Amino acid sequence: MAGLDGGPLVVGVDLGGTKILAGVVSADNRILGRGKRTTPAKDGGPAILQAMTECVDEALVQAGVSRDAIAAGGIGSPGPLDVHTGVILFSANLNVKNYPIGPELAAVLDAPVVVRNDVRVGGYGEFVLGAGRGYRNVISAFVGTGIGGCIIVDGRIVTGSTENAGEIGHIIIKAGGPKCGCGQRGCMEALSSKTAIAGRVAKAVKKKTPTVLGAKMARKGGRLKSGDLAEAVADNDSVAVREVRRAAHFLGLGLGGLVNVLGPEIVIIGGGVAQALGDSWLDLVRVSARRQILTDPEGKIQIVRASLGDDAAVLGAALMARESLLQS
Template identity: 60%
Template structure:
């Protein structure tokens, strides 16, 4: 690399339960190198660290650069985290506890590292480089297996006292509703995630209702891909349609409540379910939110689809690293 470019490149890492994606990003926020590996979740912390280092080397190589050309590394990780110390406190998906990934990766690479919640970095990516560009106050909600969120106030991600604020998926929208993975009942995630939709369709199928997803969901296995759900909706399957409308109804309630509480400029809706279901899904959520949003009678708050797809996480993580360590 030319000397002038040294330090201007940064890396973003998206650490997920199934895959690790590492990207090298240039000063214009373009991804110029990438590498992907399965997450060695069963093998624990050391194996995860080694795989991230390997992926970073490969991403640099595909960008025509070396690790030493990087100015910093940003990581998006499942949590809960202690973002100030760079520690993953606990993650069932990654099989780790009190994993000091930030300091460990910093020691392994000689580079400064920032560790933040995976959904928050994705939201920040959307805010700065995607659908949220040009706005000051944003709420992002990502609907997939679970539901994650991110709040940006006056340009800053709201982290709260513990660093873990933004869990829109665990706002309760149905008192006494279904049991959520977090232990509470009636969280948004428990009624509007893909898991929740699949569970409801499965229940209907076992009661004898006809659905194109019947064969898939008649057992206790509720694994459903967003694409399969979208295909069922596309074919006007009545059960799939009803459950998608129901999930959107609760998302609308939650987003309308967020408008009343926080008054964002824009709400961004993303995640696998949103990408598969497209505009009709956004319109359902938008209509529901508008009915609920008494503080916005003219419907000025924008409710739009996310724009960055799977790259939101690496882009947001890289940008946070740049802003903290390189360009400040």
């Protein structure tokens, strides 16, 4: 079970709605091999396990080790989850109900596997190895189709009594505002996620407001890709610019308010939207957040982009796998 550098190897898996990523990770947190598969999102639990296993095996081959070199595994998964038993209770994006993904992968690897919330795993990766390195109090926000978060207080993830803390997408920003997927109105997710922007763009298209996004979204069955949005902004498309600005404004207000509540040293913003829109977008979020923050008169609190990209969840899951070994 010894790794190349003397410490045991672990596997980190990022189970996403569209792709599965796996990494074989050394004791000094380097990814020695990677795997990638399309998520068979509609085909149920066993198909996901099958794809995940292939993905892990691919990473093992690239790392040049066999399954029995792996001391533990970690999976970042959408949920809700039963983290104690490693079961996905259900998922909006995967056609899965009460599927024991953790025990199943553990049987494949003949090693213990922990399953944790995907956003939390990504936030933990950024905290320990990415933009949050060296800090003790962190708010991580991941902005994509939805908005999720991971709160670190005094060096530890806030899990809450329900194990579901970190749902920062569902703070209210504009009471009575646009409908949210959760059923309420005016949540941050309903104002600042890619889904929220897509909804506004679709309305503009309906009103015949000229925008390059109309044709692009029509080609993708109404879906908006972060990359297309970023291109449209770069081309100064007025609808894209206006909606991105608006979404960034509300995101800043929400994150600024959370800074007042939690007083972190750093706010880390990742996810597809953040990756695609880059620093000019981050600047908009920053301006809006700083106006809302009253607990930091000297402007010491950092507001930065996530630095690990797609590796965040793989590394975070690997870290949690390793920690589970130490605790057991």
